[in-house]
Amino acid sequence: MKRLHFILLFCLLFSVFSFSQSAIIRGVILDEANNPIENVNIKASTGEGSASNKNGFYELRVPSDIELTLEFTHVGHSRVVSKFNLKNGQELEFNPVMKVEIEQIAEVVISTNTRQSVDGIVSVTPKTLRTIKGAQPGVENILKTLPGVNISNELSTQYSVRGGNFDENLVYVNEIEVYRPFLIRSGNQEGLSFVNTDLVSNVDFSAGGFQAKYGDKLSSVLDITYRNPVDFGIRTDLSFLGGSIAAETISKDGKFSGIAGVRYRDNSLILNNLETEGNVEPVFADAQTYLTYRFSDKFHLNFLGNISLNKYNFEPENRQTNFGTLQEPVALLVFYDGNEEDQYQTYFGAFKANYFVNEDLTLKLIASAYHTIEQEYFDIFAQYRLGEVNTNIGDEDLGEVEFSEGIGSQLTHARNDLDAFIVNAEHRGDYKIDEESTVEWSVKYTHEDIRDRLVEYEIIDSAGFSIRPPNFSIPNLQPYEPFEGPLTAFENIRALNRVQINRMQAFTQYSKRTEWGTNEVFYNVGVRAHNWTVSGEDIESNTQTVFSPRAQFAIKPDWDKDMLFRVAGGLYYQPPFYRELRDSSGVVQPNVKAQKSFHIVLGNEYSFKMWDRPFKLVTEAYYKGLSDVNPYTLENVRIRYRAKNNAKAYAYGLDMRLNGEFVPGTESWFSFGYLKTEENIDNRGYISRPTDQRLKFGALFQDYVPNMPNLKMYLNLVYNTGVPGGSPSYADPYDFQIRLRDYRRADLGISLELVNPTKIYNARWKKKFRELSLGFEIYNMFNNQNSITNTWVRDVYTKRQFAIPNFLTPRVFNVRLSAKF
Secondary structure, three states, X not given: OHHHHHHHHHHHXXXXXXXXXXXXXXXXXXXXXXXXXXXXXXXXOOOOEEEOOOOOEEEEEEEOOOOEEEXXXXXXXXXXXXXXXXXXXXXXXXOOEEOOOOOOOOOEEOOOOXXXXXHOOEEEOHHHHHHOXXXXXXXXXXXXXXXXXXXXOOOXXXXXXXXXXXXXXXEEEOOEEOXXXXXXXXXXXXXXXXXXXXXXXXXEEEOOOOOOOOOOOOOEEEEEEEOOOOOOEEEEEEEOOEEEEEEEEEXXXXXXXXXXXXXXXXXXXXXXXXXXXXXXXXXXXXXXEEEEEEXXXXXXXEEEEEEEEEEEEEEEXXXXXXXXXXXXXXXXXXXEEEEEEEEEEEEEEEEEEEXXXXXXXXXXXXXXXXXXXXXXXXXXXXXXXEEEEOOOOOXXXXXXEEEEEEEEEEEEEEEEEEEEEEEEEEXXXXXXXXXXEEEEEEEEEEEEEEEEEEEEEEEXXXXXXXXXXXXXXXXXXXXXXXXXXXXXXXXXXXXXXXXXXXEEEEEEEEEEEEEXXXXXXEEXXXXXXXXXEEEEOOEEEEEEEEEEEEEEEEEEOOOOOEEEEEEEEEEEEEOOOHHHHEOOOOOEOOOOOOEEEEEEEEXXXXXXXXXXXXXXXXXXXXXXXXXXXXXXXXXXXXXEEOOXXXXXXXXXXXXXXXXXXXXXXXXXXXXXXXXXXXXXXXOOOEEEOOOOOOEEEEEEEEEEEOOEEEEEEEEEEEEEOOOEOOOOOOOOHHHOOOEXXXXXXXXXXXXXXXXXXXXXXXXXXXXXXXXXXXXXXXXXXXXXXXXXEXXXXXXXXXXXXXXXXXXXXXOEEEEEEEEEO
């Protein structure tokens, strides 16, 4: 409570200001015969206005970093409504075509632009985020359809990118870095993503080769922008899995604006369909807000706040998993006693301030505090048996276990508590040298204070014999000689850690857009520095420093075909976070080095028209050479590091994505990815890393009924080849390279728009809504049995370890109601 009070007091006392910057939208307005239209009235929702000249040309300066709407109106033509969200200094060309006496089906959302193309950024529209739902809705549900991104657990929001693990991804909201809970070990416990899609105005994603302005991680950047409202509105979403409500407003004088959202999630509908039966209470909730106050033309103040509560109570009863082959089917039957009680509370508050010195210089100050209190308690006693399954068709006992091959029991116990408090203070700035050149810089201080108590043990009994760990020093010669040694748990971890980490980070980078002959050229060069010190109780203080030079170059040749070529790369370091410092026995190793990666990306973008509609094919080839690698094992979504830099690794692959209007007025895409990543531990030779996802196919397809454009459909498809399924405790990973089965999933959603924002209705009840839709969803439409990891069970007779898959969610139906007032 003292730390919570400190966060609130910190947020109240910190008061600085910021300034809103601008962008430019220009273009030519044409009719259906491609003739320019004069005197078209252009009006922005923020108050700016303009008109087209005799050549149909217009230019309008609008505020940046907010979602705004442009309305194009002209006598004799249907109006055109378009939404924009532009970055500071961005110049966008938008050429609308105004039709005669034909009403526009829906608003056009503009998101792609040249600036993002040269940076190697993939953008996702907020409308797509809110439309495409899933078993775990949010930004991550869209990311899994992109090449290079692997999410093989629909209950989790964690993802791996191009061979990296879950800890190697950066997430920013309005330039503020956000964090995740530490103790999560399965997607069942995870709950909501930090990002609230109801508040989002822009989503940018980079799968590698990103600029120096982004932090020190090895794999990817997810850069989220929350919007500044331009009017009052309420949005709500209700389904069998929970609901959300978001409200936004702006004061009459335009100085204050704010948006806030509350979400509630109950995964009982999904978890009750898993193989393990029992009583489960998975309740997740959060409240989030983004506020802005404009004191003057030069000073604004922004506040981002979030409170999240995850509660997961589980009392398992029984489980039956059938596996093996058609000729030799085997079943695992488990009967449970005990329960699991997990709770995660997180509090996050941040102020962001910009000071606009002049049109060219902007100074920013960001301060944030993150506090997480986590507990993981369970005592679960499991009695299991392996047996042969009756395969006689027509037999009344078909599918039942007839003969037991192995009988045993297992007791798992945990009393894990973690309290982490992280504060950041950062100064950022950017200076526009001229219209085509910009310099950016930052200095950031971070203090991390972690208190962690780890108490776990596992006792395994097989056919009445307690199994000791393989490294037990006293030999067992039973039954020929009696064993008189002590009874020892198969796994026993006890640790109490109090760790402080102080970090100083800085970067500077230079960007320039110019011409090389008749070709357009863009390049960016920058360097990051990161210094950190690990200290704490009974820990010898250790300080390290790394430097990360990075660069990007893009060229757009003066060709008839619209082509862009891009190369990016540099050195990427990942200084260890607390979880990377803690070894498998729970002991903190302060001398762990930063993992290092040489990264190079070669990209091509080809924009073309097909069926008179725009399309884009993006291709990227990449290579990562990693050294000082900290090996780890992956158990569901929990990562256990060895806390040693005793490995080297590599990753290379090819990503392709074709997106465009396969159906007029909608955005769809198809993705393909090839990846190979291996590691060499202690020079023993290369083996597959836990994230070695060889092939990836993803698709997001949207459609509507031509005669009923308000009846819409989306199909979210993912196919991933299997990754290594892990190994039993104490086992050598070189002996266990068994892969999980391929991950195949299809989610279908059908929605009927009862109220469309572009139409005028006579019905009184419809006038109360801006948007209203009713949807029906099928998750895992083909009921594929996907698995996330293996449970290892020992057969006392054959001494074999059976890898028994832990299956994910089956087919689930859901109904959804969405409205905006």
